[in-house]
Amino acid sequence: NFMLTQPHSVSESPGKTVTISCTGSSGSIASNYVQWYQQRPGSAPTTVIYEDNQRPSGVPDRFSGSIDSSSNSASLTISGLKTEDEADYYCQSYDSSPWVFGGGTKLTVL
Amino acid sequence: EVQLVETGGGLIQPGGSLRLSCAASGFTVSSNYMSWVRQAPGKGLEWVSVIYSGGSTYYADSVKGRFTISRDNSKNTLYLQMNSLRAEDTAVYYCARVAGTTDWGQGTLVTVSS
Numbered sequence: 001n002f003m004l005t006q007p008h009s010v011s012e013s014p015g016k017t018v019t020i021s022c023t024g025s026s027g028s029i030a031s032n033y034v035q036w037y038q039q040r041p042g043s044a045p046t047t048v049i050y051e052d053n054q055r056p057s058g059v060p061d062r063f064s065g066s067i068d069s070s071s072n073s074a075s076l077t078i079s080g081l082k083t084e085d086e087a088d089y090y091c092q093s094y095d096s097s098p099w100v101f102g103g104g105t106k107l108t109v110l
Numbered sequence: 111e112v113q114l115v116e117t118g119g120g121l122i123q124p125g126g127s128l129r130l131s132c133a134a135s136g137f138t139v140s141s142n143y144m145s146w147v148r149q150a151p152g153k154g155l156e157w158v159s160v161i162y163s164g165g166s167t168y169y170a171d172s173v174k175g176r177f178t179i180s181r182d183n184s185k186n187t188l189y190l191q192m193n194s195l196r197a198e199d200t201a202v203y204y205c206a207r208v209a210g211t212t213d214w215g216q217g218t219l220v221t222v223s224s
Contacts, residue, residue, distance in 0.1 A: 035212060037155070044204055045147075045155065047212045056211040090155050098168050099145065099157035 002026055002095035004102035011108040016081050020105045022091030023073040030067050032094040034074040039104075040087045048089075049076060083109050112136040112213045114205050119218030126195050126222075132188040132205030132215055140183045143208040146190050148201035149217075158203070159190065173199075195222045 003025040012018040022034065036049035047056050049065035052074065064077045074093075078085055086109045091102040118130040130146075146158040159169045159179040167179050178191040188205050202217040 037212070039155075044214045044216050046214060050211040054210070088154075092155075097157065097170070098160045099147070101155045101157060104154040 002093075002097070002100055004091050004093060004100055006089075006091060006102040006105045008103070009106040009108065011110055012081055014081050014083060014109055017077065017079040018081060018107065020076045020078075020089055020091075020107070021073050022075070022102050023071065024093070027072075027095070028069065029072045029074055029093065030069045034065065034067065035092045036063075036065055036074075036076045037090045037092065038085075038087045039090065045090065078107075081109050085109055112207065114207060114213060114215035116203065116205055116215045116218040119203065119220045121221045121223065122195055123224050124196060124222055127191070127193045128195065128220060130190040130192065130203055130205075130218060130220070132190075134186050134188065134207070137207065137209070138183075139181050139186050139188055139207075144179075144181065144188045145206045145208065146179060146188075147204045147206055148199075148220075149204070150198075150201040153201075156201070161188070192220070195220075197222050 005023045033051045037045040038048045039045045048059050048063045052067050053065040062079045066075050088104045088106050090104045113135045115133045122128050143162050145160040148156050148158050161167045161179045176194045180189045200222045202219050204217045205215045207213045
């Protein structure tokens with residue numbers, strides 16, 4: 001079964017840039033769109049990136065997404081980190097199962 | 111404005127049944143790709159089920175044969191009928207609409223315990 005692997009946690013200082021990776025277990029991650037969801041404690045998920053690199057309206061351009069076929073991975077990059085960016089981030093794509101989620105990455109902004 | 115409101119969660123004994131509802135506004139459920147996603151306490155997101163605009167449905171292996179996704183076009187509402195509930199089904203259940211981006215409801219908590 002297709003799996004998406006994320007680092008368990010990352011941390012960075014306010015104002016800096018952080019990148020969260022999401023690596024596909026097989027096939028080509030570029031074959032299907034990747035989405036990224038932000039989930040703050042006690043809240044529902046929200047979409048920060050869809051279709052690999054598209055931002056929903058209202059999501060600041062500090063958030064960006066990309067695909068690297070050579071490493072079969074997707075990345076979420078957040079620049080100019082703010083304390084409000086502290087949250088769990090999940091990647092999601094597709095395979096034979098309609099939705100496949102990564103295990104989530106806890107971002108700490110300290 | 112797109113809005114999704116889940117209801118129907120609660121405490122239920124193992125083996126019991128529950129029906130979750132997701133009332134939608136700002137768009138037509140039957141014309142969209144709708145999904146249920148759950149999150150067990152302290153755990154990550156887990157896809158549960160999907161219904162496409164054409165009516166095709168799919169389920170995660172963990173719920174196949176026990177859960178049924180459906181929609182009522184007249185009420186613009188998505189449902190998840192959950193039967194033979196187990197302790198491991200305890201989670202917050204979210205409905206989501208995919209139209210390029212994904213819109214999420216606020217979730218409803220289902221607790222399966224005796």
